[in-house]
Amino acid sequence: MDFNDTPEEAKFRAEARAFLEANCKPKAAENDRMNRSLKPDEYMKAAKAYQKKKAEAGFAGITWAKEQGGRGLPPIYSVIFNQEEAKFDAPSGVFAIGLGMCVPTVIAFSDEATKDRYVAKALRGEEIWCQLFSEPGAGSDVAASKTKAVRDGDDWIINGQKVWTTGAQFSDYGILLVRTNPDVEKHKGLTMFIVDMKQKGVDVRPIHQMSGGRDFNEVYFTDVRIPDSSRLGDPGMGWNVALVTLMNERLAVGGSYGPDYKEIFEFAKGINSPSGEGSLIQDESFRQKLADWIVRAEGYKLAKFRTMTALSKGQTPGPESSIGKVINANQMMDIGNTAIEAQDHYGIINDPELAALEGAFHQSYMFAPGLRIAGGTDEILKNIIAERVLGLPQDVRVDKGVAFKDLPTGR
Amino acid sequence: MNFDFSDDQKALKDEARRFLSDKAGAKVTRRVLDDAKVSYDEDLWRAVAEMGWLGAAIPEEHGGLGLGRLELCVLAEELGRAVAPIPFSSTVYFFAEAVMLAGSDAQKKGVLPKVAAGEVIGCFAVSEGPGAPSAASIQAKFDGSTLTGAKIPVTDGDCATHAVVVAREGSGVSLVLVDLNQSGVTRTTLKTLDPTRGHAKLEFKGAKAERLGAAGQGWELAEAVLDRAAVLLAFEQVGGSQACLEMSLDYAKSRYAFSRQIGSFQAIKHKLADMYVAIEVARSNVYYGAWALSTEAAELPFAAAASRAAASDAYYLCSKENIQTHGGIGFTWEMDCHLFFRRAKLLAVQAGAPAVWKEKLVKRLEQRNAA
Numbered sequence: 203m204d205f206n207d208t209p210e211e212a213k214f215r216a217e218a219r220a221f222l223e224a225n226c227k228p229k230a231a232e233n234d235r236m237n238r239s240l241k242p243d244e245y246m247k248a249a250k251a252y253q254k255k256k257a258e259a260g261f262a263g264i265t266w267a268k269e270q271g272g273r274g275l276p277p278i279y280s281v282i283f284n285q286e287e288a289k290f291d292a293p294s295g296v297f298a299i300g301l302g303m304c305v306p307t308v309i310a311f312s313d314e315a316t317k318d319r320y321v322a323k324a325l326r327g328e329e330i331w332c333q334l335f336s337e338p339g340a341g342s343d344v345a346a347s348k349t350k351a352v353r354d355g356d357d358w359i360i361n362g363q364k365v366w367t368t369g370a371q372f373s374d375y376g377i378l379l380v381r382t383n384p385d386v387e388k389h390k391g392l393t394m395f396i397v398d399m400k401q402k403g404v405d406v407r408p409i410h411q412m413s414g415g416r417d418f419n420e421v422y423f424t425d426v427r428i429p430d431s432s433r434l435g436d437p438g439m440g441w442n443v444a445l446v447t448l449m450n451e452r453l454a455v456g457g458s459y460g461p462d463y464k465e466i467f468e469f470a471k472g473i474n475s476p477s478g479e480g481s482l483i484q485d486e487s488f489r490q491k492l493a494d495w496i497v498r499a500e501g502y503k504l505a506k507f508r509t510m511t512a513l514s515k516g517q518t519p520g521p522e523s524s525i526g527k528v529i530n531a532n533q534m535m536d537i538g539n540t541a542i543e544a545q546d547h548y549g550i551i552n553d554p555e556l557a558a559l560e561g562a563f564h565q566s567y568m569f570a571p572g573l574r575i576a577g578g579t580d581e582i583l584k585n586i587i588a589e590r591v592l593g594l595p596q597d598v599r600v601d602k603g604v605a606f607k608d609l610p611t612g613r
Numbered sequence: 614m615n616f617d618f619s620d621d622q623k624a625l626k627d628e629a630r631r632f633l634s635d636k637a638g639a640k641v642t643r644r645v646l647d648d649a650k651v652s653y654d655e656d657l658w659r660a661v662a663e664m665g666w667l668g669a670a671i672p673e674e675h676g677g678l679g680l681g682r683l684e685l686c687v688l689a690e691e692l693g694r695a696v697a698p699i700p701f702s703s704t705v706y707f708f709a710e711a712v713m714l715a716g717s718d719a720q721k722k723g724v725l726p727k728v729a730a731g732e733v734i735g736c737f738a739v740s741e742g743p744g745a746p747s748a749a750s751i752q753a754k755f756d757g758s759t760l761t762g763a764k765i766p767v768t769d770g771d772c773a774t775h776a777v778v779v780a781r782e783g784s785g786v787s788l789v790l791v792d793l794n795q796s797g798v799t800r801t802t803l804k805t806l807d808p809t810r811g812h813a814k815l816e817f818k819g820a821k822a823e824r825l826g827a828a829g830q831g832w833e834l835a836e837a838v839l840d841r842a843a844v845l846l847a848f849e850q851v852g853g854s855q856a857c858l859e860m861s862l863d864y865a866k867s868r869y870a871f872s873r874q875i876g877s878f879q880a881i882k883h884k885l886a887d888m889y890v891a892i893e894v895a896r897s898n899v900y901y902g903a904w905a906l907s908t909e910a911a912e913l914p915f916a917a918a919a920s921r922a923a924a925s926d927a928y929y930l931c932s933k934e935n936i937q938t939h940g941g942i943g944f945t946w947e948m949d950c951h952l953f954f955r956r957a958k959l960l961a962v963q964a965g966a967p968a969v970w971k972e973k974l975v976k977r978l979e980q981r982n983a984a
Contacts, residue, residue, distance in 0.1 A: 493971030
């Protein structure tokens, strides 16, 4: 048992490190947050330039096959690059969904001509992708998608609405899950397409979140034409295609955000304890909570090391990789909430000029409710653990053997 | 990255599981539970000694197998899973570790071969009453050759042949080694929440004793022993937690209510998923503890505290929700749920309750940051 790289991994890590040092600035501190000093268009320019260099240096698509422009390495190398990249101010976020979920789906389900058209450009950061699955009436039950595609000669005509689409405002293409046949069972009437996001009839509107930000979008489709050659998989097989995309999602959303136990520990030194005697860090009940956060944060970090170990040995990662989001979103909520309450009345102030950590605890408090929902709600993730990891039976289904159009929708 | 047990260690684990499913398990645990006069299962103890497990981590020169602490961790997980009714933890994680850590060559030569052979049953005596003990609270007195005072409770104190006792010596605290089979020692068997393990009050009246380690170093040594034992106890806790989850899963798949398997209800699914998450958090922490223990890393105190905090909480959660998943039958004496529920509480409070280890964890974070 040790935490060392194999010689090959160490060599790769050194290469990655050299590339990053040449092309990015190191983060000021371990807990340094996203560089927000750049304006959106400047950031996008920098992001695309960085992605191009990454592709040229062989650090984009590390696990992808060589014929897709990748490097054909096992997943552990991708993890190693991500570990090193996380130490730098690297503008790689806008490509995460496209390269992590959408383009691998395109690779899995399309012909050579289609792959030639899209894959290399995505890898070099020339085109950005988004994923269009959720709808107002199809969240946890995403297979209940209603956005409609009707065949018209060599084209399909799309009408409907998607929601919570990350990055739609700057995406060039998306993968779109639509209903092509409402007369068969829910899961059997779906089809997946590649959609050009810049074409007529695609209307992207930012969602104003309860946290104040606008990180996601609604996307409306009005008589949008998609050629049949942009179809991924057979008509009616869209759910199987979507499962390939979704397999990667929880890994992508599993990270931790916001101030962690180390930051609330530092913060607690400067706050009065509830009893008025000494500081919060001396308060017994706070220390007990802090210990729980340490245990969970370290447990999550160490579980990732176990996943890396499995990958390093060429094994499929164990189920430990599925626990991250359940732990992190709730812990982020709890830490934010505790830091606010610990400040007594002053805790209500979130003005970055006046609040601790420029209001980062308040941001956690307001953003964590979204994280408990995004990428599979806590409840769905627990169902997944129960069914796929622990082997418990599926819930009783009332939508089996019923045509989609006849299913109750509550409205 | 190689944060896992080796193939050999996994093979040892499989072997231990097979062995214990044959020689231990609920039936054997109940032999001790149901007979107030029996404090441990002698057949199982002999069988475990014959396997060499008692001396797994004892060097070969002292009669052991000379394996590492990782091998011991693997065995601990399986013993915890089996709720083994033997004084293994007291003898191996506490007594033998204390002797190996602090003993002179003569002391090691004197007792370790007998531990490995199953002839010495050890125990570790710290507690003197309600509440967490501290260096300042210890009352038992050692005068350089004899020991006077009382320890309550002492796990396996009713069947142990030897004890390591934390005692006051002058203005400090020392560890002392005591042969319990002498006239200066009185044992009173105690009734406890977990009757599958023996417990006693030990009273010493001028009992012959010898110092273990340097005079005045007893509290630091005791803390070091506790850190080592903490990791091993935490493996028992993870093993027990895992057994509870598996028992719940079996039941949730076979029990029908409202004409369907109860495991198809989300209320049950989410409960079991919570157990799973708690176990994985604990397992990841105790693996880190195992690494720190086996490499004698400077991170051991931090890792040991995190291991104990995580594993104690996980076992409490899993053992109580295992009862809940079973419903009425889970509350019966005949169903095994309570064996785990009882052992979970013993393991949680023995060698420091969860709150004590959580406090240690934060203190050690402070120390680490100050360093």
